[in-house]
Amino acid sequence: MLKVENLEVNYGMIKAIKGISFSVEKGEVVALIGANGAGKTTVLHTITGLLSADAGRIEFDGKDITKTPAHKIVSMGMAHVPEGRRVFANLSVIQNLRMGAFTRKDKAEIEKNLEMVFARFPRLKERVNQLSGTLSGGEQQMLAMGRALMSNPQIILMDEPSMGLSPILVNEIFDIIGKVKADGTTVLLVEQNAKKALSISDRAYVLETGRIVLTGQASELLNNEEIKKAYLGE
Amino acid sequence: MLNFLTYLVNGISLGSIYAIIALGYTMVYGIAKMLNFAHGDVIMIGSYLIYTFMVTGGVNPLLSVLLAMVCCTVLGIVTEKVAYKPLRGASSSLAVLITAIGVSYLLQNLALLIFTANPKSFSPVITWEGISLFDGELRIQGVTIVTIITSLIVLVCLQLFINRTRQGQAMIAVSEDKGAAALMGINVNNTISLTFAIGSGLAAVAGALLCSAYPNLTPYTGAMPGIKAFVAAVLGGIGSIPGAMIGGLTLGVIESLSKRYISTQLADAIVFSILIIVLLVRPTGLLGKKIQEKV
Numbered sequence: 001m002l003k004v005e006n007l008e009v010n011y012g013m014i015k016a017i018k019g020i021s022f023s024v025e026k027g028e029v030v031a032l033i034g035a036n037g038a039g040k041t042t043v044l045h046t047i048t049g050l051l052s053a054d055a056g057r058i059e060f061d062g063k064d065i066t067k068t069p070a071h072k073i074v075s076m077g078m079a080h081v082p083e084g085r086r087v088f089a090n091l092s093v094i095q096n097l098r099m100g101a102f103t104r105k106d107k108a109e110i111e112k113n114l115e116m117v118f119a120r121f122p123r124l125k126e127r128v129n130q131l132s133g134t135l136s137g138g139e140q141q142m143l144a145m146g147r148a149l150m151s152n153p154q155i156i157l158m159d160e161p162s163m164g165l166s167p168i169l170v171n172e173i174f175d176i177i178g179k180v181k182a183d184g185t186t187v188l189l190v191e192q193n194a195k196k197a198l199s200i201s202d203r204a205y206v207l208e209t210g211r212i213v214l215t216g217q218a219s220e221l222l223n224n225e226e227i228k229k230a231y232l233g234e
Numbered sequence: 235m236l237n238f239l240t241y242l243v244n245g246i247s248l249g250s251i252y253a254i255i256a257l258g259y260t261m262v263y264g265i266a267k268m269l270n271f272a273h274g275d276v277i278m279i280g281s282y283l284i285y286t287f288m289v290t291g292g293v294n295p296l297l298s299v300l301l302a303m304v305c306c307t308v309l310g311i312v313t314e315k316v317a318y319k320p321l322r323g324a325s326s327s328l329a330v331l332i333t334a335i336g337v338s339y340l341l342q343n344l345a346l347l348i349f350t351a352n353p354k355s356f357s358p359v360i361t362w363e364g365i366s367l368f369d370g371e372l373r374i375q376g377v378t379i380v381t382i383i384t385s386l387i388v389l390v391c392l393q394l395f396i397n398r399t400r401q402g403q404a405m406i407a408v409s410e411d412k413g414a415a416a417l418m419g420i421n422v423n424n425t426i427s428l429t430f431a432i433g434s435g436l437a438a439v440a441g442a443l444l445c446s447a448y449p450n451l452t453p454y455t456g457a458m459p460g461i462k463a464f465v466a467a468v469l470g471g472i473g474s475i476p477g478a479m480i481g482g483l484t485l486g487v488i489e490s491l492s493k494r495y496i497s498t499q500l501a502d503a504i505v506f507s508i509l510i511i512v513l514l515v516r517p518t519g520l521l522g523k524k525i526q527e528k529v
């Protein structure tokens with residue numbers, strides 16, 4: 001469903017992504033793991049058009065989206081939960097959620113979607129009118145995920161959803177990712193928490209300084225000695 | 235007492251004009267994160283357009299204002315696309331500021347070239363005499379009343395537009411986070427254009443009101459009200475729409491009362507001193523908000 005071929009991305013003179021290829025099939029959860037500065041965020045930003053590719057090709061649902069501007073991506077069925085949540089701080093929870101459905105016209109379906117998001121994140125329902133900037137970090141993460149779900153996407157790209165959260169909240173967030181998958185939504189998950197990420201993923205790619213150095217079934221990677229040493233701290 | 239009331243009402247009226255101009259500053263700042271120093275000159279261009287339509291072309295006043303609004307809207311969109319957009323994402327925000335000053339000079343000199351430096355006197359757009367209260371002791375001019383009412387209508391419409399329409403919501407989202415807004419499916423470039431369009435259209439309205447109150451049009455007509463409105467926007471908290479309104483009114487009233495009770499020469503100095511004092515006490519302006527970002 002999502003196919004990236006020989007992607008290269010530069011920041012001026014700095015080569016951040018040095019020709020990577022990977023794919024995500026329908027219904028899969030695929031993890032992209034790597035250390036700080038490996039280029040994970042850059043990859044996601046390039047897929048959704050916030051950055052432009054210097055070389056290579058990105059294909060989604062059979063369509064070439066390499067040059068598609070960011071604002072046209074969401075209506076194609078791809079949502080992006082960006083690094084650092086980036087909720088609209090001066091808008092309330094409900095306004096943020098409705099922002100997620102900005103491009104949709106099907107009023108009745110949007111309301112159903114909203115109910116579904118509230119069912120998934122009861123805490124958001126308790127705080128519908130609270131300004132998002134005053135939510136806790138975990139609540140903001142839920143809001144960012146809920147906002148992405150409001151576009152009723154086929155695939156969600158998530159950038160470090162567990163960042164900065166307490167262990168209990170991390171578990172909660174990963175539970176939710178599991179449920180999103182169970183609903184049939186495809187997920188491309190970027191994480192530094194490799195253990196957690198691998199435990200809920202089908203497959204994974206390991207990114208190191210702009211190159212993919214390893215790939216395989218998540219269960220295999222969990223038992224891979226190199227991975228254990230470098231990413232699982234064992 | 236009645237004397238005080240007269241100056242107060244005049245101040246509110248002057249302040250309403252500042253407020254309408256300040257709305258343009260504040261909206262553009264909120265969304266494009268730039269200080270559009272050419273904004274005052276759009277008022278001047280708008281005024282010349284009204285003058286041309288009305289005096290030279292013999293078009294009816296209201297229609298002239300509407301036509302000028304349309305032209306200024308286009309002018310706003312074009313300047314943004316040609317002069318400012320290429321600099322978006324430039325490493326220094328100074329570049330766009332200097333460009334705006336350049337656009338300001340360009341517009342002034344363009345007007346100088348076409349209309350010369352000779353002041354054009356404006357036959358008022360608003361011909362209504364106004365009302366008299368207390369047996370004619372207190373007279374309020376038609377211009378004053380129309381100005382105040384116009385600015386109220388503008389504020390209400392703008393608030394409704396921003397809070398009730400999709401485009402308005404898009405503006406809020408873009409003002410907070412362009413990238414996140416784009417991920418929601420919002421066309422950021424179009425939203426910025428729309429903001430410039432609204433700000434410039436309002437500048438034409440301000441031009442009409444300004445020239446009705448002070449019928450003396452030169453290529454530099456827009457400069458001083460532009461700066462005062464900028465002060466008003468900062469005073470109210472730049473980026474905040476109600477802030478621009480309150481800042482504008484405060485400024486107008488202070489200016490008018492200072493002229494009456496302190497000194498005509500010192501009025502401007504007083505206005506700017508107040509800005510400095512407010513910023514010392516509340517750096518974000520009267521209604522500016524600080525949002526603590528969560529990491």
Ligand SMILES: Nc1ncnc2c1ncn2[C@@H]1O[C@H](COP(=O)(O)OP(=O)(O)OP(=O)(O)O)[C@@H](O)[C@H]1O
Pocket residue numbers: 011014016034035036037038039040041042043083192
């Ligand atoms: N705007 C930028 N300008 C210049 N270099 C950048 C910019 N953004 C990122 N980089 C560089 O590109 C490389 C990849 O950064 P990226 O943010 O994609 O890493 P990441 O894998 O997401 O890291 P993290 O886990 O810390 O979020 C880094 O070396 C970073 O310094």
Ligand SMILES: [Mg+2]
Pocket residue numbers: 040041042083159
């Ligand atoms: Mg990152």
